[in-house]
Amino acid sequence: xxxxxxxxxxxxxxxxxxxxxxxxxxxxxxxxxxxxxxxxxxxxxxxxxxxxxxxxxxxxxxxxxxxxxxxxxxxxxxxxxxxxxxxxxxxxx
Numbered sequence: 001x002x003x004x005x006x007x008x009x010x011x012x013x014x015x016x017x018x019x020x021x022x023x024x025x026x027x028x029x030x031x032x033x034x035x036x037x038x039x040x041x042x043x044x045x046x047x048x049x050x051x052x053x054x055x056x057x058x059x060x061x062x063x064x065x066x067x068x069x070x071x072x073x074x075x076x077x078x079x080x081x082x083x084x085x086x087x088x089x090x091x092x093x
Contacts, residue, residue, distance in 0.1 A: 039089035041077040046070040055079045057089035064089070 043056040043065075050071030055064045057077055064085035069078055079085035 035088060036092060038076040039092045041075045043067040044075045046073040048072040055082050055085040057085055059092060
């Protein structure tokens with residue numbers, strides 16, 4: 001019975017670890033997002049298979065572009081709308 005309990009706890013930890021959000025990137029040691037670094041991150045689809053239209057800031061064109069986000073393990077350069085993206089990143093040169 002004790003082995004079954006341990007097995008269930010280990011399985012729960014593995015499942016919960018996969019469900020937790022990944023580090024969004026661009027964070028300083030204090031945990032605060034650094035907007036400049038965040039906006040310079042490349043778009044990251046992630047490993048999941050969802051089809052979510054998102055926007056990332058492209059430093060070269062100085063515009064926000066659409067990309068498909070898979071739903072998990074992306075990064076901080078991912079916005080719900082072009083307006084949110086530009087409001088956050090348009091000052092980046």
